[in-house]
Amino acid sequence: MAPSSMPTSIDERPPSNPKPPLHIPNELLMSIIEHLQLPPVDVELAIIPEEFLQKRSALRNLCLASKKLGVYARPLLYQTVVFYLDSGHAPKDPVEAFGGLRELMLLVRTLITKPAYCSFINNIVCIAGLRCAKWWSGDVVPAKALL
Numbered sequence: 001m002a003p004s005s006m007p008t009s010i011d012e013r014p015p016s017n018p019k020p021p022l023h024i025p026n027e028l029l030m031s032i033i034e035h036l037q038l039p040p041v042d043v044e045l046a047i048i049p050e051e052f053l054q055k056r057s058a059l060r061n062l063c064l065a066s067k068k069l070g071v072y073a074r075p076l077l078y079q080t081v082v083f084y085l086d087s088g089h090a091p092k093d094p095v096e097a098f099g100g101l102r103e104l105m106l107l108v109r110t111l112i113t114k115p116a117y118c119s120f121i122n123n124i125v126c127i128a129g130l131r132c133a134k135w136w137s138g139d140v141v142p143a144k145a146l147l
Contacts, residue, residue: 026072033062033072038080041125048082048127078120081107084127 024032036055041048062073083104111118 029068030072033059033069033076036062036073037076041080041082041123052080052082074117075120078117080123080125081121082125082127083107 036058038055038059039049039051041052056077059073059077063070063077084100
């Protein structure tokens with residue numbers, strides 16, 4: 001470092017332990033995050049609304065961003081748990097693809113290691129198709145038609 005670029009006094013040095021970037025009162029922060037509350041999921045449609053996916057992604061990102069944000073976002077993120085038992089209903093886009101068997105196993109692991117998260121869950125949506133495939137033709141037919 002050249003002598004001219006060195007700080008000349010203690011006041012010019014960056015702080016060794018800067019304050020966290022969030023200087024928002026907790027009540028205001030909570031009010032802002034509550035606007036990301038997940039909308040209800042219509043289980044009859046077997047399709048997760050785009051708004052749900054966007055808000056879920058935003059809540060997840062807030063949980064990953066900081067511990068303080070996670071305190072307020074985590075209960076909303078876990079409020080509605082969605083998983084698929086029929087891969088035909090699962091989103092093809094990897095960003096939207098959640099709730100498969102792997103994610104279900106990770107959720108169970110998280111709930112075992114952090115039992116306090118269980119109290120956040122209000123709704124569990126399991127999307128499962130009532131259809132089966134004829135293995136010899138590759139066609140998918142409703143299970144009712146096979147009876």
